[in-house]
Amino acid sequence: xxDSKGLDNGLTNYGDRDFARFLRRSFARSxxxxxxxxxxxxxxxxxxxxxxxxxxxxxxxLVEAVSRxxxxxxxxxxxxxxxxxxxxxxxxxxxxxRNLMSMDTEEMLRAQPMDSVVLIGGxxxxxxxxxxxxxxADIPAVQLVTxxxxxxxxxxxxxxxxxDCRGFWAKYRAGTVDKEEIDIVEGRLSVTAGTCAVMGxxxxxxxxxxxxxxxxxxxxxxPAVNAARLVAAEESxxxxxxxxxxxxxxxxxxxxxxxxxxxxxxMALGGSTNxxxxxxxxxxxxxxxxSMERINEISDETPVLVDLKPVGEGYMEDFYAAGGVGAVLxxxxxxxxxxxxxxxxxxxxxxxxxxxDWVDRNVIxxxxxxxxxxxxxxxxHGSLAPDxxxxxxxxxxxxxxxxxxxxxxxxxxxxxxxxxxxxDLDVTPSDVLVLKNAGPHAAGMPEAGYxxxxxxxxxxxxxxxxxxxxxRMSGTxxxxxxxxxxxxxxxxxxxxxxxxxxxxxxxxxxxRIDLLVPADEIGRRLAGIKPxxxxxRGYRNLYRxxxxxxxxxxDFDFLSGTDE
Ligand code: FES
Numbered sequence: 001x002x003d004s005k006g007l008d009n010g011l012t013n014y015g016d017r018d019f020a021r022f023l024r025r026s027f028a029r030s031x032x033x034x035x036x037x038x039x040x041x042x043x044x045x046x047x048x049x050x051x052x053x054x055x056x057x058x059x060x061x062l063v064e065a066v067s068r069x070x071x072x073x074x075x076x077x078x079x080x081x082x083x084x085x086x087x088x089x090x091x092x093x094x095x096x097x098r099n100l101m102s103m104d105t106e107e108m109l110r111a112q113p114m115d116s117v118v119l120i121g122g123x124x125x126x127x128x129x130x131x132x133x134x135x136x137a138d139i140p141a142v143q144l145v146t147x148x149x150x151x152x153x154x155x156x157x158x159x160x161x162x163x164d165c166r167g168f169w170a171k172y173r174a175g176t177v178d179k180e181e182i183d184i185v186e187g188r189l190s191v192t193a194g195t196c197a198v199m200g201x202x203x204x205x206x207x208x209x210x211x212x213x214x215x216x217x218x219x220x221x222x223p224a225v226n227a228a229r230l231v232a233a234e235e236s237x238x239x240x241x242x243x244x245x246x247x248x249x250x251x252x253x254x255x256x257x258x259x260x261x262x263x264x265x266x267m268a269l270g271g272s273t274n275x276x277x278x279x280x281x282x283x284x285x286x287x288x289x290x291s292m293e294r295i296n297e298i299s300d301e302t303p304v305l306v307d308l309k310p311v312g313e314g315y316m317e318d319f320y321a322a323g324g325v326g327a328v329l330x331x332x333x334x335x336x337x338x339x340x341x342x343x344x345x346x347x348x349x350x351x352x353x354x355x356x357d358w359v360d361r362n363v364i365x366x367x368x369x370x371x372x373x374x375x376x377x378x379x380x381h382g383s384l385a386p387d388x389x390x391x392x393x394x395x396x397x398x399x400x401x402x403x404x405x406x407x408x409x410x411x412x413x414x415x416x417x418x419x420x421x422x423x424d425l426d427v428t429p430s431d432v433l434v435l436k437n438a439g440p441h442a443a444g445m446p447e448a449g450y451x452x453x454x455x456x457x458x459x460x461x462x463x464x465x466x467x468x469x470x471x472r473m474s475g476t477x478x479x480x481x482x483x484x485x486x487x488x489x490x491x492x493x494x495x496x497x498x499x500x501x502x503x504x505x506x507x508x509x510x511x512r513i514d515l516l517v518p519a520d521e522i523g524r525r526l527a528g529i530k531p532x533x534x535x536x537r538g539y540r541n542l543y544r545x546x547x548x549x550x551x552x553x554x555d556f557d558f559l560s561g562t563d564e
Pocket of ligand 1: 200
């Protein structure tokens with residue numbers, strides 16, 4: 001291990017290096033570690049257990065398995081905690097804290113003595129945060145995910161968080177599921193450890209990590225409770241030791257080409273809209289960006305191949321059994337950059353030369369016979385979104401793709417929750433529901449873009465409407481929903497100018513979203529808008545002063561890019 005510095009990495013600054021080394025070794029021995037092991041190269045294990053993170057319930061056994069692999073390969077494993085983000089336990093929204101976790105990860109990778117690291121995350125924002133931190137710290141790193149949940153059962157129906165959570169809640173709101181049944185369903189949606197069971201944000205990010213080359217091949221989709229997940233953890237530990245003698249850094253893995261491959265994977269999966277934000281942030285840490293035009297080119301060239309909820313029918317356990325990311329990559333092969341490398345130093349082309357034993361074509365379709373001929377997500381532009389917006393066409397209603405409708409405006413989240421179910425709300429199925437002040441500055445960009453269908457319309461059988469906002473939407477959600485409008489309304493974006501009764505036009509064919517109001521009138525209306533006040537202190541102050549818009553991944557301005 002010629003590149004190993006082990007425990008001597010980054011000695012504490014006392015002005016006496018020998019003393020610092022002596023003191024560190026002495027304290028390390030107080031942990032009961034033998035001299036022989038203390039002389040080994042060190043693999044850090046960034047662990048993220050939390051009593052507020054159900055998706056990371058298996059963290060202890062994953063850390064144990066990674067440690068086993070590190071020890072077997074001749075390294076010394078040292079697990080350490082970082083911030084953990086449990087999606088549904090954070091207020092106002094987990095995205096606000098993704099950058100905090102990425103800073104924690106980056107700084108602890110730099111500050112502590114380790115030669116390489118295994119990062120263990122899973123829940124929505126944790127994998128992006130870890131990849132952002134690793135991309136910036138640029139020490140050899142292997143990403144391991146906790147893996148998806150397995151499904152539950154309810155009256156003969158398979159259930160998985162969280163597409164079915166939304167489906168049942170919509171039925172409850174429409175009155176077709178009663179209180180007694182919804183209470184039963186509550187206990188049957190999330191029945192094992194692991195991340196959401198569908199192709200939501202966590203699963204999309206796991207597939208991105210594998211496509212980028214930051215995770216071991218074949219590991220993204222292994223269910224959390226499958227023994228193969230522990231074998232993957234053990235192998236991740238071994239590979240992390242191998243990286244010490246032959247360092248391959250995130251900067252060599254996360255490149256313009258591998259990022260393009262990852263965008264293709266999102267399209268082929270019908271993946272989460274959130275992944276667009278996170279991938280922009282991860283790429284941004286290496287100074288890489290893709291224009292909205294390039295994202296649309298990739299989308300138009302890349303078919304949706306995976307038939308999983310929320311776009312299709314299956315669950316992540318089906319995707320794993322069907323062949324997982326490797327099977328999708330093989331179908332996409334003609335479109336991919338094959339000279340990218342992974343954490344093992346193999347090119348993507350070399351990986352894909354290896355045969356797969358079997359692919360379930362009910363779940364992973366062929367390029368020639370896809371779920372859809374074009375990708376799952378597109379970027380929109382127009383007078384309502386000068387810097388872009390995102391639309392998940394794979395999860396939308398084609399009959400609504402070309403819509404001109406009357407705006408029904410909610411000024412903010414409180415206004416939405418107060419009025420959306422008001423029986424006197426002036427709304428029809430052909431209207432466009434508009435939510436303002438839900439962007440990164442105004443509200444931390446919550447997953448509120450999946451505006452509920454007003455109860456009186458839901459009860460009349462309306463299943464979908466055009467809904468637009470500067471918010472995000474859960475990767476497990478579906479509908480004709482325009483998201484991530486930039487600039488956001490609170491900092492002067494034209495969304496802030498929309499008034500009840502204005503006409504709005506959505507054209508998926510033209511990739512446009514327009515407010516049909518003269519530009520000078522929009523300018524007049526925006527003149528009075530002031531951004532919300534900046535909190536006086538703490539992380540919220542830092543967040544509000546430095547957070548970027550969705551096309552830049554909502555990273556902080558001072559974290560994006562490299563020092564080179
Ligand atoms: Fe953690 Fe869905 S709540 S992945």
